[in-house]
Amino acid sequence: MTRWQWLLRLVTRRMWFRAALMCGFGGALALAGALVGHTISYHFAATVGSKSVDSILTMLASSMLAVTTFSLTAMVSAYAGATSTITPRAVQLLIDDSTAQNALATFLGSFLFAIVGIVALSTGLYGETGRVILFFGTILVILMIVVTLLRWIEHIARFGRVSDTIDRVERAAMAAVERMAVPLALDYAPPAVAQSGMTGVPASTMARVTHVDIALLGEIADAATVDIHLLALPGRLAEPGRPLALIAGAVDEAVLEKVRQAFTLAHQRAFDHDPRFGLVVLSEIASRALSPAVNDPGTAIAVIEAGGRVLLRLLDHRSDGRTRLPARIHVPPTALADLLDDWCRPIARDGAAIVEVGVRLQKTLGALARHAPAARHVIAREALDAVKRARAALASEADRDLIERTHRAAFGA
Structure with a gap:
């Protein structure tokens, strides 16, 4: 996994990412009637009976705001409970939970869909045919809410419990093992690398190594025709006085900086490669x-x-x-x-x-x-x-x- 793939992975796991996507989808779906409503015949629009969409959207907006608030409160309570009764280090796995993020994103996106639809209706943006698109969009959103609620009800019963957290940590450790590119020394300590004749790559700050771009280091080593010996693997505490890697040969500062950029540092350890x-x-x-x-x-x-x-x-x-x-x-x-x-x-x-x-x-x-x-x-x-x-x-x-x-x-x- 390259550095940019790793950073993209971190962004997509943030709680706001899915919520922002669903809010964008909800807003676009609410405005779709004004853009493609002319494709619906007036006779079909008159027979569908979409006059009730105003009251449906009003109920949807009020209920989704309450459900979103409740879901967020339940998630925060689970985080606080895990911090105080299990271990603070496991809370990040709860925050990254895809089911909880999907539920919160769906409820928030549905709320925004209803608000945008109500505003658009009050301004007369939809015609009779545009209201049909909004009506079918509302039915689609309600179906999404029902499915998400059923999953969320089943999920919240065990979310943040001790057994659930142990399973999450175990799965995270297993996934990290699958990504390991380093051998396991069974019967001896890892041999020390002789540093004579090698150029060290010092860290610029004190932080934890969370990812190493092996592919980038390979490209750097091939371009400079040198061997690179890694000293800091994911989980290692990088310090300014200790090298992250050793380069077999003399290289300029530009190569040292490229090698340093291959190491992603953070204040906290991460499960993914450790x-x-x-x-x-x-x-x-x-x-x-x-x-x-x-x-x-x-x-x-x-x-x-x-x-x-x-x-x-x-x-x-x-x-x-x-x-x-x-x-x-x-x-x-x-x-x-x-x-x-x-x-x-x-x-x-x-x-x-x-x-x-x-x-x-x-x-x-x-x-x-x-x-x-x-x-x-x-x-x-x-x-x-x-x-x-x-x-x-x-x-x-x-x-x-x-x-x-x-x-x-x-x-x-």
């Missing part, structure tokens, strides 16, 4: 659920299962060669140990005193180890750390024995 962020958010949900104020181990167990599925997909992605990098672009692998630390350690720490959470964590890590024998020792290290934390936190000897038995059964130790 599966590690998805695992971090999942662990935050579990930590909030395991806090003494909430005390919800069931949510933590659901997070463990969701994180296990994401890691399972990451392990399978290691041999997925569908995404190819340009020949002169070198990307460091992502260490599995870092991913496990981000996801497993907070859950093991905050759930150490809850035996049910510890048992589920050991079983999930054991399943991952059986699925990827090459990564067994990395996963076993995290599992052993969780056992040690549970042994120190559990007051019951029976609970400690259960955790240790589960660990031995999962890893055959």
Whole structure:
């Protein structure tokens, strides 16, 4: 995905974008009668009975304003609830929800359609034939409202709930895995790139990397006949003193600026190209659920299962060669140990005193180890750390024995 495609994707996901499109459609549909009304015969217009369109539009305008206000209030309440009870990092997924945006856009567009139609009728812009176009347009809008309302009623029942948010984070992390073009290091740390003889590309500010235009970097590398070694992948905190990439060879400032422009920086991390962020958010949900104020181990167990599925997909992605990098672009692998630390350690720490959470964590890590024998020792290290934390936190000897038995059964130790 190029930089411009990424920026276009961000714009189309903004809440105002769909609302603006539907408002434009509603206004254009309301004015269509004045433009194409002459194509309708007067006899047909007299038999349709479109005189009642005035009262229909009046009811539509008043009801759609109320429905739009209610829908916006419900969405804001869901955002506030997710911020306070789940994790603020997951709110962006709720804001980007297409069903909620479509509902709000449809209601707002219908309101604007009714207002424009009422104004046009009061000014005499429509003739008898133009009112027919407005009448059929009103029927079309009502059908759209009914379908949208049915979907919105079914959707709002679970919108912003804990289980719904966990599913959203899991899907976002899975989608990020599918877009990954970097290999996964199972049994070793990513090797450091020797910086001698290389030109660093420093960041101009301190922000998070959200997207890297690999295609543009490939074009730059081919044009300058150099190799580019990426150091900052999506999710990395860019700092002025740390290079975003290293260029094997001497290049001028213009090439450095082009390489710098290939990195999109933002104040907040994004889910799209950063599966590690998805695992971090999942662990935050579990930590909030395991806090003494909430005390919800069931949510933590659901997070463990969701994180296990994401890691399972990451392990399978290691041999997925569908995404190819340009020949002169070198990307460091992502260490599995870092991913496990981000996801497993907070859950093991905050759930150490809850035996049910510890048992589920050991079983999930054991399943991952059986699925990827090459990564067994990395996963076993995290599992052993969780056992040690549970042994120190559990007051019951029976609970400690259960955790240790589960660990031995999962890893055959």
